[in-house]
Amino acid sequence: MKSTLGLTTNQRSLTLLICGSILGILVAASDPYVSVSGDTTVVAWVNDTAIGKAQYSQALALYSQEKRSPANAKDRTLVLDRLIEEELLVQKAVNDGALRNNLSVRQRTLQTILDSIQSDAVATNGSNTESSDKALEGYIEQLRINATIEWLSPPSIVKQARQ
Amino acid sequence: MVKLIQLTVAILLTFSVITTSSQAHAHNRSQSFSDWEITDNIATAVFTAKSREVTRLQSQTNQSLDTLLVSHLISAISVSQDNLPCSSTEVARPIPSALGYVRVRLAFDCGASLGDISISINSFFNVASSHVHYANMSLNGEPSYQYLFTNKQRQHEITNQLATSSHWFDSITQFVLIGIEHIFGGIDHIAFLLALLLLLRSLKALVWMVTGFTLGHSITLALATLGWVIPDLDIVEAAIGFTIALVAVQNIAVLTGKHRQITYFSVAGLLLIVLINLIWNIGLSALSGLGLALFTLAYLWNSADEYLSANLRLLTSVIFGLIHGFGFASALTETGLASAQLLPALLGFNLGIELGQIVIIAVVWVLLQQMRQSRFITDTRLVIDLVSAALCGLGLYWFIGRSYGII
Numbered sequence A: 001m002k003s004t005l006g007l008t009t010n011q012r013s014l015t016l017l018i019c020g021s022i023l024g025i026l027v028a029a030s031d032p033y034v035s036v037s038g039d040t041t042v043v044a045w046v047n048d049t050a051i052g053k054a055q056y057s058q059a060l061a062l063y064s065q066e067k068r069s070p071a072n073a074k075d076r077t078l079v080l081d082r083l084i085e086e087e088l089l090v091q092k093a094v095n096d097g098a099l100r101n102n103l104s105v106r107q108r109t110l111q112t113i114l115d116s117i118q119s120d121a122v123a124t125n126g127s128n129t130e131s132s133d134k135a136l137e138g139y140i141e142q143l144r145i146n147a148t149i150e151w152l153s154p155p156s157i158v159k160q161a162r163q
Numbered sequence B: 001m002v003k004l005i006q007l008t009v010a011i012l013l014t015f016s017v018i019t020t021s022s023q024a025h026a027h028n029r030s031q032s033f034s035d036w037e038i039t040d041n042i043a044t045a046v047f048t049a050k051s052r053e054v055t056r057l058q059s060q061t062n063q064s065l066d067t068l069l070v071s072h073l074i075s076a077i078s079v080s081q082d083n084l085p086c087s088s089t090e091v092a093r094p095i096p097s098a099l100g101y102v103r104v105r106l107a108f109d110c111g112a113s114l115g116d117i118s119i120s121i122n123s124f125f126n127v128a129s130s131h132v133h134y135a136n137m138s139l140n141g142e143p144s145y146q147y148l149f150t151n152k153q154r155q156h157e158i159t160n161q162l163a164t165s166s167h168w169f170d171s172i173t174q175f176v177l178i179g180i181e182h183i184f185g186g187i188d189h190i191a192f193l194l195a196l197l198l199l200l201r202s203l204k205a206l207v208w209m210v211t212g213f214t215l216g217h218s219i220t221l222a223l224a225t226l227g228w229v230i231p232d233l234d235i236v237e238a239a240i241g242f243t244i245a246l247v248a249v250q251n252i253a254v255l256t257g258k259h260r261q262i263t264y265f266s267v268a269g270l271l272l273i274v275l276i277n278l279i280w281n282i283g284l285s286a287l288s289g290l291g292l293a294l295f296t297l298a299y300l301w302n303s304a305d306e307y308l309s310a311n312l313r314l315l316t317s318v319i320f321g322l323i324h325g326f327g328f329a330s331a332l333t334e335t336g337l338a339s340a341q342l343l344p345a346l347l348g349f350n351l352g353i354e355l356g357q358i359v360i361i362a363v364v365w366v367l368l369q370q371m372r373q374s375r376f377i378t379d380t381r382l383v384i385d386l387v388s389a390a391l392c393g394l395g396l397y398w399f400i401g402r403s404y405g406i407i
Helices: A009-030 A032-036 A053-067 A073-096 A103-125 A129-146 A155-162 B002-020 B051-057 B065-076 B165-185 B187-197 B203-225 B233-256 B259-280 B286-302 B306-311 B313-333 B339-373 B380-403
Strands: A042-046 A049-052 B031-039 B042-050 B077-081 B087-095 B101-109 B117-121 B132-139 B145-149 B155-158
Touching: A009 B233, A009 B380, A042 A053, A042 A073, A049 A053, A049 A073, A053 A073, A103 A129, A103 B065, A103 B087, A129 B087, B031 B117, B042 B051, B042 B065, B042 B077, B051 B065, B051 B101, B065 B077, B065 B087, B065 B101, B117 B132, B132 B155, B145 B155, B145 B165, B145 B339, B165 B187, B165 B313, B165 B339, B187 B203, B187 B233, B187 B313, B187 B339, B187 B380, B203 B313, B203 B339, B233 B259, B233 B286, B233 B313, B233 B380, B259 B286, B306 B313, B313 B339, B339 B380
Parallel strands: B031 B132
Antiparallel strands: A042 A049, B031 B042, B042 B101, B077 B117, B087 B101, B117 B155, B132 B145
16 A cells, blocks of 8 residues: 555555664764753763863863963863873873872872862861861771771781881 | 655654653653761761762852762751751761762751751752652661652651651652652653553553563562662663664564564664674673574564464563563662661552553553544554654664663
8 A cells, every 4th residue: 555655554664663763873872962952061081981071161260260361162172182181191090000009199199189178178167177187087987987998917916016 | 755754854853852851861860869867866967969960069169079069968958856957066078989979978966855856958959850869767776767858848857756657658658659750750661661552452452461561570670679689780771772662663563564574674783783792892792682682583573473472462561571670670779778668668669650650551542542533643554653663763772872881
């Protein structure tokens, strides 16, 4: 039986099925959700690691402050490129075990983490040494709670051995 | 030719409307969680939200997500007793969390009064009205119970008799609502039911289909919620998309009678996915792909025989139900169920799913009957073709997108 399209009804069904299937695969492959819905929490991916919009906006704001003028399209590309390069370097360092093997990297990272916890506490509760110390203590305490720590020798024996 | 273009545009529009709606990412709901311990009028809480969720609060100042959530919660969460606000005993502060999550600890002191504690949680509702907050409350060391906070229900009274039968009943009621909300919010489940119903004409066939699907999803929902089976959620999510595409393809195969060609084509597509996995080690595992290819071969091939297909309806519905049940379970366990609440949660959630499912099936069934009898729709076959094609596209969108981690 001929349908109104000049195709038989069966041909029409199959044509529609093929169109629907191709469309579904193409849409999935191009991930239009990110661009169409305005959900732009991620601006770039570097080896499966996301560079978030918040991180990008922060870097762009700092760049604009330094430049003392609003960022243009070229600046935005530059900032994103910098973040991508930074992420690549971080990934390289992590893969090479720099945090574990390089004493200087380890100390600087630790200091940065400590500073960040304390500055977050100051940002939330105002400039208060006691509260930032407490925040740090609480943070480390939580890390201890969530971690599996196993002493292979009792602490007293370790101490004696050191003496 | 012009009409063919018009039809393609029709599919495109139907498809675009669905995929660009926020619910196309059916399992990316706006939700957050908290664990409360209330002892001697001191209430402490650990609030957890996905980092993605916290970015909704993004302000002009470039604060870190931790700071952003802390600032938001200070104003969004309050505890009171006898209508008197409880004071914060310590400053709200971020604590270590899993990758992709932000956690904040809060504490309140309600003094010496003896009344029931009232907790008000207003987080995220102003930026996402469909946001749901699940709070596990443990009072004086008793097993914890879960309270659901929504845009409409932002406050709960935490009574001193948590473990009473009324709480058990309240708990079931709450999870019935969560179940209903899940099935209505999960457009993939609705799409699947629609695809299944398109060609059903007899009430008997409908009953078999619903019975099989319910049986299947109840089994896997229970197994996964109780922790007896731990499914790979990525595969489950992809398989749910696959079931939609498969049933939509079957509809066209039944209508056209081209079972053999459609079967070969579908199996070839799945074998291509297997090959891609074997060569580049990406996407759905080769074993899963082979399993789906075999199932597709048997399912589409059998649908050519009307008698056999009708006899196997219960079995195939059970198989589809088993896959969707794992999806339901992930939504339930994601709420961070307290062990004492496992049974009422399971019962309530399953009941909610059933209620929602019955409503959806009834509405679709009535609409399809009306369409068949309508004088205004002269070509019902065209409507079924169009809807099937759109559902096939949508199913493939989820299947491919979820298999390769694109969406």
